[in-house]
Amino acid sequence: MKRILLVEDEKPLALLYEEELREEGYDVTVVHDSETALAKLKAQEFDLLVTDIRMPGRNGIDLITQVMGLRKTIPIIINSAYQSYKDDFMTWAADAYVVKSSSLTELKAKIKELLERER
Amino acid sequence: MIETYHFQDTDFQQESSRELTLLSIISQSYFQPFSLEDNILLILTALTSGSGVGFNRVMYFRRDGNRLRGEVWLGPRSPEEARSVWEVLSTPGIGYVEIVEHNRALLSVNEDSLTRRIRKLTFPASGDPCPLPGAAACHREIVLVKDAAHEPQVDARFLEMIGVDEFLCLPLLARDEVLGVFVLDNAFTHNPIQTRDVKLAAICGLLAANYIHTTNLYRRLVETEKMAAMGEVAMFITHQIRNPLVTIGGFTDQLLEEGCDQDKQRRNLRIIRNEVRRLEDIVYNVGHFLKVSLKEPVYSDVRTALEAAVRIGEAEARARGITFQVKMEKDPPLVFCDPATLGEVARNLIDNALEATPAGGKVTLHAHRGRDSRSFMLSVHDTGQGISEAHKEKLFQPFFTTKEQGMGLGLSFIKRVMDTCGGQVEVRSREAQGAHFLLSFPSREERSPS
Numbered sequence: 001m002k003r004i005l006l007v008e009d010e011k012p013l014a015l016l017y018e019e020e021l022r023e024e025g026y027d028v029t030v031v032h033d034s035e036t037a038l039a040k041l042k043a044q045e046f047d048l049l050v051t052d053i054r055m056p057g058r059n060g061i062d063l064i065t066q067v068m069g070l071r072k073t074i075p076i077i078i079n080s081a082y083q084s085y086k087d088d089f090m091t092w093a094a095d096a097y098v099v100k101s102s103s104l105t106e107l108k109a110k111i112k113e114l115l116e117r118e119r
Numbered sequence: 120m121i122e123t124y125h126f127q128d129t130d131f132q133q134e135s136s137r138e139l140t141l142l143s144i145i146s147q148s149y150f151q152p153f154s155l156e157d158n159i160l161l162i163l164t165a166l167t168s169g170s171g172v173g174f175n176r177v178m179y180f181r182r183d184g185n186r187l188r189g190e191v192w193l194g195p196r197s198p199e200e201a202r203s204v205w206e207v208l209s210t211p212g213i214g215y216v217e218i219v220e221h222n223r224a225l226l227s228v229n230e231d232s233l234t235r236r237i238r239k240l241t242f243p244a245s246g247d248p249c250p251l252p253g254a255a256a257c258h259r260e261i262v263l264v265k266d267a268a269h270e271p272q273v274d275a276r277f278l279e280m281i282g283v284d285e286f287l288c289l290p291l292l293a294r295d296e297v298l299g300v301f302v303l304d305n306a307f308t309h310n311p312i313q314t315r316d317v318k319l320a321a322i323c324g325l326l327a328a329n330y331i332h333t334t335n336l337y338r339r340l341v342e343t344e345k346m347a348a349m350g351e352v353a354m355f356i357t358h359q360i361r362n363p364l365v366t367i368g369g370f371t372d373q374l375l376e377e378g379c380d381q382d383k384q385r386r387n388l389r390i391i392r393n394e395v396r397r398l399e400d401i402v403y404n405v406g407h408f409l410k411v412s413l414k415e416p417v418y419s420d421v422r423t424a425l426e427a428a429v430r431i432g433e434a435e436a437r438a439r440g441i442t443f444q445v446k447m448e449k450d451p452p453l454v455f456c457d458p459a460t461l462g463e464v465a466r467n468l469i470d471n472a473l474e475a476t477p478a479g480g481k482v483t484l485h486a487h488r489g490r491d492s493r494s495f496m497l498s499v500h501d502t503g504q505g506i507s508e509a510h511k512e513k514l515f516q517p518f519f520t521t522k523e524q525g526m527g528l529g530l531s532f533i534k535r536v537m538d539t540c541g542g543q544v545e546v547r548s549r550e551a552q553g554a555h556f557l558l559s560f561p562s563r564e565e566r567s568p569s
Contacts, residue, residue: 010362012390016369054358081361100361102368
């Protein structure tokens with residue numbers, strides 16, 4: 001079973017992602033901030049990281065920079081409410097950028113695509 | 120022996136040179152917070168007042184795209200009016216404010232004659248042929264016209280309106296850009312225009328062009344800042360609204376799926392209801408705190424204004440296990456702020472302090488006279504985490520927040536209120552030592568406004 005680490009500070013939204021991705025057959029770990037995400041990544045192996053950008057404390061772009069520092073070759077999906085962060089230089093380090101939508105089709109498709117590519 | 124001189128001496132004697140008088144009048148405008156229109160009016164005044172350059176009348180044409188558009192025509196309409204105007208303006212000691220006031224009055228009288236006539240006029244400011252007065256702008260040179268009736272380069276309509284034989288066209292140049300044209304004449308005294316008059320007028324033209332240039336730059340800057348701020352607002356609201364929408368949409372989709380059990384249905388509906396309430400809060404807060412205009416400040420009874428905020432604060436503090444102490448002066452002065460707004464300001468400060476303070480902590484509200492007796496202080500002190508130096512700078516910006524559910528509008532609202540009533544807000548805090556917000560309102564002692 002593929003392991004996904006999901007970083008989302010909004011709790012109801014995190015619950016939605018968690019349930020929907022479990023339904024797809026993934027092993028989902030949800031955390032609500034960058035610090036906890038980084039600790040999890042150091043302690044465990046994951047196949048994919050999905051992160052929000054705007055969160056209290058360290059934001060998602062900081063997290064991506066830190067993950068790159070860990071030298072882990074984990075695919076990263078940015079899942080943000082903002083279209084505009086696409087222009088941010090560091091978001092290029094991510095493998096995909098998905099704008100949050102109540103239809104999770106695009107997010108699910110990107111996850112599938114990246115995990116298949118890794119195989 | 121020691122001689123002392125005053126800066127900005129406006130009381131020039133008749134024998135002092137025209138240059139000095141002129142520069143003295145104009146230089147005062149640099150220290151006055153008047154508008155571009157007022158400053159232009161002042162320069163027009165300097166050009167036409169007897170103690171300044173001494174022309175009888177001046178027209179100001181503003182550059183508008185590729186044309187020159189008539190804006191103001193300052194001067195008396197008749198020899199009688201000329202005499203009375205010059206009498207007023209040559210009063211010794213007359214200052215900037217009086218001159219501008221006088222001319223504003225004069226312009227409002229002239230609104231139906233001189234100025235109204237030239238407001239209909241436009242001339243090309245470039246191209247070929249370019250008749251006078253537009254030619255001064257085209258060729259960027261000062262043009263003195265004599266025997267105008269026999270000068271084919273002068274526009275016929277213009278000649279008919281100005282009705283004099285001799286006039287001076289002065290382009291307003293700043294950074295190689297033509298921003299307008301002054302046209303000067305001596306319609307009543309018929310004095311010939313001398314080289315010295317031209318030189319003095321040229322100084323005025325440079326100053327006017329500089330005013331226009333800097334004002335244009337400033338307006339552009341303000342516009343850019345406004346657009347940037349609007350972009351920030353739009354971006355924040357997008358985020359605030361998109362998250363609950365995605366949650367509502369996603370959980371609704373689950374409800375519509377086959378086999379969604381009753382427990383899950385109830386849970387999803389609860390989540391959806393909460394997110395809808397959150398959206399309502401967002402809409403309320405954005406509408407409330409970003410209100411375009413605040414109520415005009417009035418002298419208010421501070422005890423009445425703070426009553427509700429204090430009562431709510433006390434109840435909230437009890438529920439959270441926090442000590443809430445209120446120290447209010449017995450006989451406070453009247454405070455210059457709309458009472459309902461003042462109450463909201465206090466509520467915001469108290470709410471923030473209570474949220475920042477852990478159970479067992481203490482929040483203190485202190486309302487007392489300032490040191491100078493013309494100000495009243497409202498301060499709220501908490502024993503929470505305090506505010507870091509990095510956050511202090513951004514604290515009053517709209518949408519800056521460190522709270523999980525905050526919109527970041529409360530303190531920016533307080534800042535706007537303080538700006539509106541002419542007060543000040545200050546925050547003193549060191550990390551781990553609590554935060555202290557200090558508001559200073561203008562106040563007065565009289566109990567009755569009459």
